[in-house]
Amino acid sequence: MVDTGLDVERIRKDFPVLSRELPGGRPLIYLDSGNSAQKPTQVVEAMREHMAMHYANVGRAMHALGAESTEAYENARDKVAAFVGAPDRDEIVFTKNASEALNLVAYAFGNPIGEDPRFRLGPGDEIVISEMEHHSNIVPWQMLAQRTGATLRWFSVTDSGRLDLSNLDELVTERTKIVSIVHQSNVLGTVNPVAPVLARVREVGALMMLDASQSVPHQQVDVAALGVDFLAFTGHKVVGPSGIGVLWARAELLEAMPPFLGGGEMIEAVWMDRSTYAPAPHKFEAGTPPIVEAVGLGVAVDYLSEIGMDAVVRHEHELTAYTLGALGEIPGLKVIGPLDLADRGGTVSFTLEGIHPHDVGQILDDNFGVAVRVGHHCARPLHLRFGIPATTRASFYLYNTTAEIDALVRGLHHVRKVFA
Amino acid sequence: MIAESMYQELILEHYKHPQGRGLRDPYDAEVHHVNPTCGDEITMRVKLGDGGKVEDVSYDGQGCSISQAAASVLHELATGSTVDDSLGVVEEFTRLMQSRGKIEADEDVLGDAVAFAGVAKFPARVKCALLAWMAYKDAVVRSTK
Numbered sequence: 051m052v053d054t055g056l057d058v059e060r061i062r063k064d065f066p067v068l069s070r071e072l073p074g075g076r077p078l079i080y081l082d083s084g085n086s087a088q089k090p091t092q093v094v095e096a097m098r099e100h101m102a103m104h105y106a107n108v109g110r111a112m113h114a115l116g117a118e119s120t121e122a123y124e125n126a127r128d129k130v131a132a133f134v135g136a137p138d139r140d141e142i143v144f145t146k147n148a149s150e151a152l153n154l155v156a157y158a159f160g161n162p163i164g165e166d167p168r169f170r171l172g173p174g175d176e177i178v179i180s181e182m183e184h185h186s187n188i189v190p191w192q193m194l195a196q197r198t199g200a201t202l203r204w205f206s207v208t209d210s211g212r213l214d215l216s217n218l219d220e221l222v223t224e225r226t227k228i229v230s231i232v233h234q235s236n237v238l239g240t241v242n243p244v245a246p247v248l249a250r251v252r253e254v255g256a257l258m259m260l261d262a263s264q265s266v267p268h269q270q271v272d273v274a275a276l277g278v279d280f281l282a283f284t285g286h287k288v289v290g291p292s293g294i295g296v297l298w299a300r301a302e303l304l305e306a307m308p309p310f311l312g313g314g315e316m317i318e319a320v321w322m323d324r325s326t327y328a329p330a331p332h333k334f335e336a337g338t339p340p341i342v343e344a345v346g347l348g349v350a351v352d353y354l355s356e357i358g359m360d361a362v363v364r365h366e367h368e369l370t371a372y373t374l375g376a377l378g379e380i381p382g383l384k385v386i387g388p389l390d391l392a393d394r395g396g397t398v399s400f401t402l403e404g405i406h407p408h409d410v411g412q413i414l415d416d417n418f419g420v421a422v423r424v425g426h427h428c429a430r431p432l433h434l435r436f437g438i439p440a441t442t443r444a445s446f447y448l449y450n451t452t453a454e455i456d457a458l459v460r461g462l463h464h465v466r467k468v469f470a
Numbered sequence: 471m472i473a474e475s476m477y478q479e480l481i482l483e484h485y486k487h488p489q490g491r492g493l494r495d496p497y498d499a500e501v502h503h504v505n506p507t508c509g510d511e512i513t514m515r516v517k518l519g520d521g522g523k524v525e526d527v528s529y530d531g532q533g534c535s536i537s538q539a540a541a542s543v544l545h546e547l548a549t550g551s552t553v554d555d556s557l558g559v560v561e562e563f564t565r566l567m568q569s570r571g572k573i574e575a576d577e578d579v580l581g582d583a584v585a586f587a588g589v590a591k592f593p594a595r596v597k598c599a600l601l602a603w604m605a606y607k608d609a610v611v612r613s614t615k
């Protein structure tokens with residue numbers, strides 16, 4: 051095994067699922083963390099403990115449990131704010147997932163409830179995304195364009211799987227109101243350069259959002275250092291629970307934005323014919339929030355901080371190098387995404403000549419217990435760009451080992467034998 | 471290792487050497503069916519003759535081994551048969567696929583298609599096996615209109 055400076059054996063003990071057996075006595079080899087990460091005992095226990103001993107609704111219950119629950123929920127906001135370097139804890143909005151965070155921002159544009167000119171959107175205005183986006187960062191903007199008559203435009207992707215910035219100045223212009231791109235691709239593994247895009251966005255006076263669903267789990271993300279306006283990620287990919295996501299936005303923008311969902315807790319005062327709204331983040335957290343999930347997410351980001359994101363990055367870098375080397379020796383295998391390790395995360399998608407990814411995934415799972423994802427990974431336009439219907443994707447996290455990649459490679463050799 | 475039982479030799483043979491593949495003229499009806507979850511696709515043409523005879527079933531498509539082999543087996547079973555007999559096979563095949571592996575396949579009716587019995591245990595793959603067969607049923611209905 052390659053030493054990556056991370057005590058992987060110890061880490062694996064925190065994730066009980068990794069030592070379970072699958073039916074038929076297969077070991078579990080989980081290479082699908084890009085889809086959703088497994089959860090450490092610390093997260094599971096904290097959620098259990100909160101539900102068992104401290105649970106009550108937050109913000110509105112005037113009793114001891116209500117106070118404890120509210121404190122735990124708001125503590126989670128502090129932890130998340132610290133984890134992503136948010137200058138102000140009130141800039142952290144809890145949502146259901148990354149998709150909701152992206153939709154929340156899309157709904158702020160062209161919305162008659164809002165008055166800020168930066169969010170005004172109509173015919174002649176433009177929204178810019180890219181061809182490597184997850185459907186969650188495509189469809190909300192398509193819907194926004196449909197609602198408002200604005201035009202949707204996009205960056206293309208180079209053959210090697212990088213964002214094509216060659217037409218940056220023609221694409222992002224005075225007509226652009228918002229640029230929303232993925233920070234790290236969930237298919238290619240590519241980490242996109244933020245600075246040059248942001249510089250152009252500032253030049254033309256637009257706003258910029260990052261879909262950080264795949265970067266926050268795998269690298270040290272510091273929103274202040276990045277300098278963008280909005281950033282979304284999702285709890286279940288950062289070893290936290292499902293059912294919670296995060297929108298970070300600059301405080302001044304949250305203040306200018308109209309609310310998204312209406313309901314309890316997002317108001318200041320309500321009359322029969324109108325309402326005034328609570329300040330952010332509560333303005334965007336209508337109804338009973340994912341309380342237990344927030345507690346779990348807080349513990350999850352603390353867990354990662356304790357291990358150190360730089361150690362996680364180094365570990366995944368080693369795994370990726372190892373994988374690209376090993377896959378390079380399988381005949382007929384083509385990696386879709388960068389082959390060089392610079393600005394690249396631990397997500398490796400590929401095709402095997404003459405063999406459909408569904409067949410690859412089925413045999414890997416059933417014969418070897420290797421869990422990968424097959425299909426278009428919610429990025430159909432990207433697959434169309436490469437002229438393929440689907441890929442097989444292995445994605446790594448802090449608990450994966452080179453031995454598991456060896457199992458993947460053995461499995462792929464077997465797949466080739468079955469279809470030879 | 472139940473998947474091994476799904477990838478029967480006969481299925482792999484049909485996948486590697488598809489029978490009757492390619493779209494041909496003349497035809498009475500052409501249909502295009504897709505399986506959106508996998509991106510499997512098939513275009514199928516049917517040519518009927520006198521007395522309800524199926525003169526040709528031609529097709530083209532892309533997708534996983536199960537979907538492509540199923541089209542090839544269907545071509546073999548339906549071509550030269552009659553509309554009534556072949557729809558009887560489609561019905562039995564559909565029944566088998568939707569059985570979750572709980573019924574015995576009737577080999578007398580299904581012939582080579584019995585090799586797909588193992589697929590019924592994989593709910594996610596049943597749609598792949600049925601794609602060509604549903605397209606055939608659709609094409610026959612349109613041909614006889």
Ligand SMILES: Cc1ncc(COP(=O)(O)O)c(C=O)c1O
Pocket residue numbers: 084085147148149150184186187232234235236261263264284285295428
């Ligand atoms: C890049 C990217 N964006 C958005 C999402 C959506 O996350 P969620 O389904 O939790 O909203 C995902 C994960 O599925 C993703 O990988």
